[in-house]
Amino acid sequence: MHLVIVTAFDYPDGGPVAARHLALTAGLAQEGHRVSFVMLHQARPPAGARSNPAITWTSIARAGSTSPLAWRLTALRRLDRSIGSAAATGAVDAVLAAVRDPLLLEATLRAARRRGIPVLHELLEYPDVVRPPGPLGRVQEQVFVRRHLPAFDGVLVISGALEEYAARSGVARTALLGSIVDTALETPLDPLKLTTxxxxxxxxxxxxxxxxxxxxxxxxxxxxxxxxxxxxxxxxxxxxxxxxxxxxxxxxxxxxxxxxxxxxxxxxxxxxxxxxxxxxxxxxxxxxxxxxxxxxxxxxxxxxxxxxxxxxxxxxxxxxxxxxxxxxxxxxxxxxxxxxxxxxxxxxxxxxxxxxxxxxxxxxxxxxxSAPVQARKVVGLVESLRGARP
Structure with a gap:
């Protein structure tokens, strides 16, 4: 399987979501699959990113562009071509849209649809919890819930509650992935004695x-x-x-x-x-x-x-x-x-x-x-989509 992750997060210090992506990617690679990152915000791959040939990193961000508007405009101009380039290196089985911005979500959906590629998304929080503050945030939430969430071919959810929420919102297929841990990297710590x-x-x-x-x-x-x-x-x-x-x-x-x-x-x-x-x-x-x-x-x-x-x-x-x-x-x-x-x-x-x-x-x-256990669930979801699409 070849998964393309279109992401606005930074690696490795982009918080819990970035940590999940890195762990899931490691699990997919261990299971013999390919992952291509398309980075919209981060200009350079993380240190050590070239060490695994099953995982590739491509940035379409402009180096030194820190303005929220500037990097988004750059991403919108380059996103379609970047997904096309990823598809040119081998058949893409699914695109994971790891972005929250409505314009970037729309662009990702259109670029993938144009090439007949299923689009996945992650639901890790209720949309009203992670929306930006103020009236614009409420509009963004409604666009996501009414337009984008039902449009995804599949959604990776972190909890049973969010799985039920996704079903009520019109999502036909989900995969429940709680925590994802790269156990090859996150080994047990040495035992610690308790003294004083x-x-x-x-x-x-x-x-x-x-x-x-x-x-x-x-x-x-x-x-x-x-x-x-x-x-x-x-x-x-x-x-x-x-x-x-x-x-x-x-x-x-x-x-x-x-x-x-x-x-x-x-x-x-x-x-x-x-x-x-x-x-x-x-x-x-x-x-x-x-x-x-x-x-x-x-x-x-x-x-x-x-x-x-x-x-x-x-x-x-x-x-x-x-x-x-x-x-x-x-x-x-x-x-x-x-x-x-x-x-x-x-x-x-x-x-x-x-x-x-x-x-x-x-x-x-x-x-x-463990990452391989959770990766198999993602592969199962993608394989189910192959039979579902016309």
């Missing part, structure tokens, strides 16, 4: 409404008091501290008396995240109840589990569908600082048992969320 310091790691958004970082800080402060003097609890927090949400998190940490215990690393390049998490005994993702959580399955949850560290999370959205408390993760009710604090204390107090939970969490990733 219990270190909790968090990597992601510092927006409380998204991933509950303030809940974690408050629970950690309570747990630290209970664990002392036997253990000193420390926090390693990776996430952008510059926006208002980041400033709120650092101020809350200071208010809670966590100075000296909590280290805020700010934005960390993707290739350095693993080294920091390796210093942590437990990884936390205390997502609160929200519209976003109800439809999602966090990409970083899969990355956490792949480390074989015990993972502490909350029972929201798709998470309870795949994970079990005490078996593959430690799970508490969302928005419950007390329950989270008790779970932290319990993990530190019985760390050998917690490590076994981490080991089983890694086993779940290998069995259900």
């Amino acid at each position: 310091t219990f270190t909790v790691g968090y990597a992601g958004s510092l927006v409380q409404e998204k991933d509950g970082v303030l809940t974690l800080l408050r629970a950690a402060a309570a747990a630290a008091a209970r664990l002392a003097p036997r253990y000193e609890l420390r926090l390693e927090i990776l996430g952008d501290t510059r926006p208002a949400a980041g400033l709120t998190a650092t101020r809350e940490s200071h208010r809670l008396g966590l100075d000296g215990r909590a280290t805020f690393h700010g934005l960390v390049p993707h290739d350095q995240v693993r080294g920091i998490l390796a210093r942590c005994h437990l990884l936390a993702l205390p997502r609160p109840v929200s519209r976003q959580a109800s439809g999602g399955f966090p990409t970083k949850l899969g990355e956490y589990l792949a480390t074989a560290r015990p993972v502490l999370t909350t029972a929201v959205g798709e998470i309870p569908r795949h994970l079990r408390d005490g078996e593959t993760c430690l799970m508490v009710a969302p928005n419950d600082e007390g329950a989270l604090a008790r779970a932290l204390v319990g993990a530190a107090s019985s760390y050998d048992a917690a490590r076994e939970v981490g080991r089983r969490g890694r086993g779940l990733i290998d069995a259900s969320f």
